[in-house]
Amino acid sequence: MSRPGILYPKMTVIGCGLIGGSIIRAAREHGVVGQVTVADASEAHRARVIELGIADHVTGDIGEAVKDADLVVIATPVLSTAEVAAALAPHLKPGATLTDVGSTKANVVEAFKALDLSKVFVIPGHPIAGTEQSGPDAGFAELFENRWTILTPAESDDEAYAAAVARLSTFWRAFGAQVELMDDKHHDLVLAVVSHLPHLIAYTIVGSAADLENVTESEVIKFSASGFRDFTRIAASDPTMWRDIFVANKDAVLEMLGRFTEDLQAMSRAIRWGDADTLHAHFTRTRAIRRGIVAAGQESAEPNFGRDRGKH
Amino acid sequence: MSRPGILYPKMTVIGCGLIGGSIIRAAREHGVVGQVTVADASEAHRARVIELGIADHVTGDIGEAVKDADLVVIATPVLSTAEVAAALAPHLKPGATLTDVGSTKANVVEAFKALDLSKVFVIPGHPIAGTEQSGPDAGFAELFENRWTILTPAESDDEAYAAAVARLSTFWRAFGAQVELMDDKHHDLVLAVVSHLPHLIAYTIVGSAADLENVTESEVIKFSASGFRDFTRIAASDPTMWRDIFVANKDAVLEMLGRFTEDLQAMSRAIRWGDADTLHAHFTRTRAIRRGIVAAGQESAEPNFGRDRGKH
Secondary structure, eight states: OOOOOEEEEEEEEOOOOOOHHHHHHHHHHOOEEEEEEEEESHHHHHHHHHHOOOOEEEEEEEHHTTTSSSSEEOOOOOGHHHHHHHHOOOOOOOOTTTEOOOOOOHHHHHHHHHSOTTTSSEEEEEEEEOOOSSSTTTTTTTTTTTTTEOOOOOOOOOOHHHHHHHHHHHHHHHTTTTTEEEOHHHHHHHHHIIIIHHHHHHHEEEEEEEOOOSSHHHHHTTTGGTTHHOOOOTTTTOOOOOHHHHTTHHHHHHHHHHHHHHHHHHHHHHTTTOHHHHHHHHHHHHHHHHHHHHHTTTTTOOTTTTTTTOOO | OOOOOEEEEEEEEOOOOOOOOHHHHHHHHOOEEEEEEEOOOOHHHHHHHHHHHHHHEEEEEEEHHTTSSSSEEEEOGGGGGHHHHHHHHGGGOOOOOEEOOOOHHHHHHHHHHTSSTTTTOOOEEOOOEEEOSTTTTOOOOOTTTOOOEEEOOOOOOHHHHHHHHHHHHHHHTTTTTTEOOOHHHHHHHHHHIIIHHHHHHHHHHHHHHOOOSOOHHHHHHHHHHHTTTHHHHHSSSSSHHHHHHHHHHHHHHHHHHHHHHHHHHHHHHHTTTOOOOHHHHHHHHHHHHHHHHHTTTTTTTTTTTTTTTTTT
């Protein structure tokens, strides 16, 4: 973690939930912003932010909040981004940087394109980090450490824009995050694979298990260590956030779901016909990706890996 | 963990892999057996068992191995149980207990029914425990601590049989395991839900991800913390064991897979039509099972639960 000094004299965060609150705390701790303004639609949130003392200025007025800001971070639920962006666009200072933290990016890019944002640097973003908590108290400065933040800048030859992207990357890296630049549609496809489809599948199987007439919920809970438990953890994620993600990323999710369903049907057929060779060949092949994850050190957060694997 | 004293003066374990080797070590450590005999088809395994000094007698001859045994544990791969049982059946001592450790039970019960086992107590079993290791060196005495062992005894009014079931339950509890009695077909249905279907789905999605033309394996690995990683861990399980499980438990797995596929199609339809209410209602409902698992203390092995959940 480098300490790059003040990157943005004035930062405004719209929405002080888990992510917004964590950005504020991290930015202050690492000294990368001067003044912090929070705009939040919830009066209770605003009162709590004042009590916490993490912002220099707290307001319910979006226009007032952004007018002097060098960096504006939209950290509201992803389906409200279009509305929030429309409200703040006319008030932005020329030369400011506008970013967001939404879990889907193509819909955000579309929303921004509908507005006149020609005088600011628009750089959508997605920090891949979270906990099950929400609200102003949930944030903490370390949330982004060793996590990825994906930025989806526009294609541009403009040197000033490139400099703005570099600055925002430095901002995230100051928090201990790794930064990856990506096309917004590609981001949505990658996240559909590594996150959205796994969540959809987990939500579905947990629901299927709950509906069984001949296996009790108590049995499912008792014996869940044999594989099911990992799915229940994923399926306990915030329902509103996930509803919004599936609405916002429909096309990529349906594309991935179609491929998965085809492959699952092929496995089903192999089981029905007792095609042991096909099953074995498939089960062998999937180990390569796992080895890649372990080699990349992505598993370090799970100390009991090994003894817990392979229960059956 | 109680110390019940010697329950079986002579125990014979057929197959000294992870489970067989762990049973031997646990049984010696907790003092519930007198002499231990190992029968293993592999000469290398036999030599290693002798080196390890964990058995009193080591042989490749199944008949000789079981002839004096009070407890015989078949711990070979589940598809070889029928063959092993046929080889040892004529040599069993009247009044001995015969059990196994296979991941599926209806096929084992079928195999036993085809043999004359009228003079012994047949009590199929399934310790739900494992690691990714195999072979004589892989076993350890603590493998079964705080895990479930399911026994699937026959329906019987015979007091001597009931006593044999109670004794075998005491044997497992001495290792720190919790014991549940269950009908064999019901066992296979429960395991299809909590273990076999989750594994099939995990194997499938990891395969689907590996096949994508437009998302690289490196991207999948980099961003796997957002849900996918849990699936890769499950999909790294032993291919041979899992092939055998799907062959052995075809009917229950296909039944569960059919229900899951229907439910997944319903979710797919809700996404396609932007039916946000249906999605939200489903995502809310699945949290109840998760709460049950946390309340039952099933999550204790994962200290970083919380901060790792909900990445998106």
